[in-house]
Amino acid sequence: MVASSHESEVATGGFYLLGLLTRVLVAFQDFLFLSGRAFANLFRRPHYYDDVALQMDIIGVGSLSIVILVGAFSGAIIALQMARALNTYGAASQVGTIVSLTLVRELGPVLTAIIVAGRNASGIASELGSMKVTEQIDAMRALGTDPVQKLVTPRLTATAVMLPCLTVIADAVGSVGAYLVSVPLLHIIPTEQYWSTFWRALVVNDLAQGLGKPFVFGMIIAMVGCHYGLRTTGGTQGVGRATTQAVVVSSIWIFVVTFFFDKIFVNLS
Amino acid sequence: MAEQPILAFRDVNLQYGDTWALRNVSLVLRPGETRIILGAAGSGKTCLLKAAIGLVHVDGGEISLFGEDVTRDRETDLFALRSRAGFVFQEGGLFDSLSVGENVEYPLLNQRLSGHQNNSGSERSIEDRVREALRFVELERTFDKFPSEISGGMRRRVGIARAIVTEPPLVLYDSPTAGLDPITANTIMALIAKERDVRNSASLIVTHRYQDGEIMDKFFYDAARQELVPLGECADTDPKRNRTRFIVMKEGQVVFFGTRLELEACDDLYVKRFVHHED
Numbered sequence: 001m002v003a004s005s006h007e008s009e010v011a012t013g014g015f016y017l018l019g020l021l022t023r024v025l026v027a028f029q030d031f032l033f034l035s036g037r038a039f040a041n042l043f044r045r046p047h048y049y050d051d052v053a054l055q056m057d058i059i060g061v062g063s064l065s066i067v068i069l070v071g072a073f074s075g076a077i078i079a080l081q082m083a084r085a086l087n088t089y090g091a092a093s094q095v096g097t098i099v100s101l102t103l104v105r106e107l108g109p110v111l112t113a114i115i116v117a118g119r120n121a122s123g124i125a126s127e128l129g130s131m132k133v134t135e136q137i138d139a140m141r142a143l144g145t146d147p148v149q150k151l152v153t154p155r156l157t158a159t160a161v162m163l164p165c166l167t168v169i170a171d172a173v174g175s176v177g178a179y180l181v182s183v184p185l186l187h188i189i190p191t192e193q194y195w196s197t198f199w200r201a202l203v204v205n206d207l208a209q210g211l212g213k214p215f216v217f218g219m220i221i222a223m224v225g226c227h228y229g230l231r232t233t234g235g236t237q238g239v240g241r242a243t244t245q246a247v248v249v250s251s252i253w254i255f256v257v258t259f260f261f262d263k264i265f266v267n268l269s
Numbered sequence: 270m271a272e273q274p275i276l277a278f279r280d281v282n283l284q285y286g287d288t289w290a291l292r293n294v295s296l297v298l299r300p301g302e303t304r305i306i307l308g309a310a311g312s313g314k315t316c317l318l319k320a321a322i323g324l325v326h327v328d329g330g331e332i333s334l335f336g337e338d339v340t341r342d343r344e345t346d347l348f349a350l351r352s353r354a355g356f357v358f359q360e361g362g363l364f365d366s367l368s369v370g371e372n373v374e375y376p377l378l379n380q381r382l383s384g385h386q387n388n389s390g391s392e393r394s395i396e397d398r399v400r401e402a403l404r405f406v407e408l409e410r411t412f413d414k415f416p417s418e419i420s421g422g423m424r425r426r427v428g429i430a431r432a433i434v435t436e437p438p439l440v441l442y443d444s445p446t447a448g449l450d451p452i453t454a455n456t457i458m459a460l461i462a463k464e465r466d467v468r469n470s471a472s473l474i475v476t477h478r479y480q481d482g483e484i485m486d487k488f489f490y491d492a493a494r495q496e497l498v499p500l501g502e503c504a505d506t507d508p509k510r511n512r513t514r515f516i517v518m519k520e521g522q523v524v525f526f527g528t529r530l531e532l533e534a535c536d537d538l539y540v541k542r543f544v545h546h547e548d
């Protein structure tokens with residue numbers, strides 16, 4: 001009796017895990033289908049250029065101030081920390097190089113992407129989720145519009161274009177922030193040396209990483225936001241859940257993808 | 270009655286888990302005809318309408334809309350077909366970030382953008398057609414308002430304006446009068462009858478009010494007098510007579526199909542509950 005009930009418990013647990021795994025795989029398959037359709041629609045009429053422009057404004061211009069703020073401070077913080085660390089090795093003159101590499105390769109893309117994920121993956125998921133639970137998505141389909149064409153593809157395009165631009169801006173203000181700390185504030189090195197080491201550190205590989213990552217992150221953020229938005233069920237509470245999941249899942253993806261990106265690029269160089 | 274049916278269901282089944290949303294449903298609808306669908310909450314009325322334009326995928330059976338098999342088409346092939354029918358949602362389904370005017374304009378812009386246009390009236394400007402549709406539902410002055418700024422009955426009427434602005438040959442109304450006061454409800458039914466008679470469109474009307482069906486069956490819109498008049502005033506042979514049928518649904522099944530008089534004479538207990546004898 002005891003043994004059998006224990007066995008059945010194990011079996012239930014096994015079924016539960018299997019069920020969970022199936023759900024995750026099915027969701028991932030849905031995600032891939034949605035992404036496939038969104039990409040295919042790039043080459044299919046009609047094109048909703050107005051919606052692309054609107055989304056670019058919301059995602060790009062809307063995130064500008066916070067991206068500038070975070071970029072400037074992260075540059076300044078790297079400089080502060082690195083100045084101390086490099087000093088102990090007598091290598092303070094390398095501060096430009098370090099700032100340039102960490103900022104352009106990693107921190108610029110990742111921090112910007114995390115900010116945009118927080119702002120826009122949630123924004124997209126809650127907008128589409130609300131539309132889903134109030135029958136607006138069905139209404140759109142009933143009127144003969146493909147919701148993927150009208151809602152998903154513009155968000156995908158806009159995020160994939162705007163995120164690299166925002167990253168470049170974050171890198172730029174970050175390097176100025178680091179400059180302000182290293183030169184006028186701490187007087188570690190002269191101005192010319194900071195900028196010449198900053199530029200010399202960068203090679204094509206770094207620029208490819210620095211722009212390739214945000215391009216991929218942008219697609220992930222838009223697609224995850226749309227995916228959770230469009231599968232929202234269960235009213236207002238469902239919208240809240242979709243929003244949270246979109247932010248969490250896109251943030252996780254950003255770090256996972258960063259890891260593989262780095263692995264590939266380290267091997268390349 | 271040799272006209273091609275606009276919409277035809279043959280043995281359609283749809284199941285959610287253990288509940289049947291549609292079970293062996295068959296029906297045929299020709300131009301100018303009306304079907305009034307009655308039934309308890311959860312009896313599958315909304316599913317029937319959604320299945321008609323392929324918004325839900327049925328498990329079995331055939332649905333032909335404008336002569337095309339909806340059940341076999343892929344989602345991306347259905348958009349052009351759907352844009353030829355009008356659909357009024359139970360909850361309105363208005364786009365809440367667009368103004369009333371933009372909502373009504375949407376189907377026209379959509380048709381133009383996707384190139385599936387039906388030519389009727391396309392020589393008129395979109396703005397004119399939008400204003401005309403809003404005038405039709407007597408809401409011209411709400412053009413610049415947002416859906417959240419107007420009343421529930423007004424939203425329902427905007428939904429109707431959006432559904433008919435493209436002058437579709439088939440309009441599906443999901444509970445157009447639910448939760449409205451009798452006066453507004455009658456106004457809406459008068460509009461629906463007017464829409465049917467002015468353009469000879471076919472309509473499928475889900476409702477909880479038996480009177481809605483009575484209005485559709487007993488009255489017609491007289492274009493000359495610009496009002497609804499009782500059918501009693503026109504000849505017995507007039508084709509306007511005898512084109513309304515009642516459908517009663519129960520747990521996904523069609524349990525009654527027939528004319529109003531047959532419905533009133535029916536002594537099935539379930540069916541009787543939907544017939545309202547006013548004194």
Ligand SMILES: Nc1ncnc2c1ncn2[C@@H]1O[C@H](COP(=O)(O)OP(=O)(O)OP(=O)(O)O)[C@@H](O)[C@H]1O
Nearest residue numbers: 285288289290308309310311312313314315316317
């Ligand atoms: N997406 C869905 N998932 C699961 N069950 C569903 C779904 N849609 C409908 N159903 C079920 O199908 C049945 C028919 O639903 P439907 O919405 O057609 O009812 P209805 O006749 O329109 O009811 P009401 O008069 O309340 O609008 C109900 O039992 C409902 O629970």
Ligand SMILES: [Mg+2]
Nearest residue numbers: 314315316359
């Ligand atoms: Mg319903």
